Amino acid sequence: MRILVTGGAGFIGSHSGEKLISEGHDVTIIDDLSSGKKENIPERANFIEGDITEFDFENFLKKEKFDRIIHFAAQIDVRKSVADPLFDLRINVEGLIRLLQSASKNGVGKIVFISSAGVMYGDTDKPADESVAPVPVSPYGVSKLAGEHYLTAYKNNFGLDFTILRFTNVYGPRQDPHGEAGVVAIFAQQMISKKQSALYGHGKLQRDYVFVKDVVKAVVKSLDSGSGEKYNISTSVATSVFELYELMKKHFEDLPDPLFLDTRPGELKRSVASFEKARKELSWSPETSLEDGIAETISFFKGKRR
Ligand SMILES: NC(=O)c1ccc[n+]([C@@H]2O[C@H](COP(=O)([O-])OP(=O)(O)OC[C@H]3O[C@@H](n4cnc5c(N)ncnc54)[C@H](O)[C@@H]3O)[C@@H](O)[C@H]2O)c1
Incomplete structure (x- = not known):
């Protein structure tokens, strides 16, 4: 086409x-x-x-x-x-x-x-x-x-x-770490340069990555x-920012402790969506575990830095 x-x-x-x-x-x-x-x-x-x-x-x-x-x-x-x-x-x-x-x-x-x-x-x-x-x-x-x-x-x-x-x-290689979206890209970049990360909502905000x-x-x-x-x-799975941070942290050594901050105005506490309709009608389901997707994303950002 x-x-x-x-x-x-x-x-x-x-x-x-x-x-x-x-x-x-x-x-x-x-x-x-x-x-x-x-x-x-x-x-x-x-x-x-x-x-x-x-x-x-x-x-x-x-x-x-x-x-x-x-x-x-x-x-x-x-x-x-x-x-x-x-x-x-x-x-x-x-x-x-x-x-x-x-x-x-x-x-x-x-x-x-x-x-x-x-x-x-x-x-x-x-x-x-x-x-x-x-x-x-x-x-x-x-x-x-x-x-x-x-x-x-x-x-x-x-x-x-x-x-x-x-x-x-959505997260993955090539995501822009400079914008508002893309906490995975933001954390990856901060972790690579050993900068402290801020966990808003005290790390409790949940998202569907x-x-x-x-x-x-x-x-x-x-x-x-x-x-x-x-x-x-979507994945229908809620992951807290803290869980995400901990998962990503495993790929790095000697990181400074993160900062736990209040929720910013307008931020949702929990945002998760069901993909049941896409599964039934498009025969689509997410296939990549968060662990694997994060590993691939981090290795992309590490490669960029070199
Ligand atoms: N990233 C996410 O998690 C997410 C979640 C839900 C929906 N979306 C949607 O997915 C789409 C892609 O998002 P993304 O994360 O890849 O962002 P992105 O900023 O990387 O992609 C947007 C692209 O549009 C281009 N663009 C912006 N204004 C333009 C204009 N006036 N004329 C021509 N091009 C223009 C930008 O240069 C950029 O390449 C967007 O519609 C966004 O709303 C993204």
Whole structure:
């Protein structure tokens, strides 16, 4: 298939591009390199440096005739969305609408939209499934939910097919340790340079960590399955920040003790999502244990440092 991957120079988008190419697809990436990196772009991908809020999708999609679009490009920083909601809106909503508007007129078979489980479900005492009513509290969450609704609107009005994948906390090689997301990447970098790590919520906050190489398998499954549906892509397992820290610590020696700090404003206590629907309908399940995924991620970051 001919596939356009937006945000394909980023963390998850680049792993997805790589996987799609390895499965024989013809992949084109568009990315403005605002957080993505040239070095992440898979060798055999066509690359266009462009901003989805300005790019001429109209002529491009008419000419290129893509079978699928996987939409990763986004402003992903929750705090930034609170500080500058219009910036978030422009990239996450306007950018998507520009893409949908052109895709719906130019024979694109389906758009796979990358959404977020954490921002939809809020605090969860048991793994949330897709029937839980979304309660986004940040502009980032609102923009992701708006994106999901726009997909329904474009399917209803123009027949443009879609699948929504709601990821929980994705971790793995190439994740940017400098952003707000990505505690695994942040800890890895701190541990490599023997810096003290801060454990917010006194290490008790729980998250559902899913390995990037499992996530990209769900992206591949969604190319031909899950028409008009949304799926959590998760592990259903809650891991506390302290447990994560201890697991990662085993790969290092002589680390300073971590700092235990209060929960920061807006942080969820427990965020876990059920992947039961993806298991049943996409035949997808996470395959990588947290231990193995962490080991691979740490060896990536250690290698980078050398
Ligand atoms: N990382 C996670 O845990 C997680 C969880 C849930 C959902 N997601 C979603 O997955 C997607 C990918 O996230 P990621 O973690 O790989 O982040 P990332 O920042 O590595 O990837 C985003 C990519 O989009 C590009 N981009 C940003 N604005 C753009 C614009 N205006 N035009 C073109 N390209 C632009 C960036 O340069 C970057 O390469 C995002 O949509 C994010 O919301 C991520």
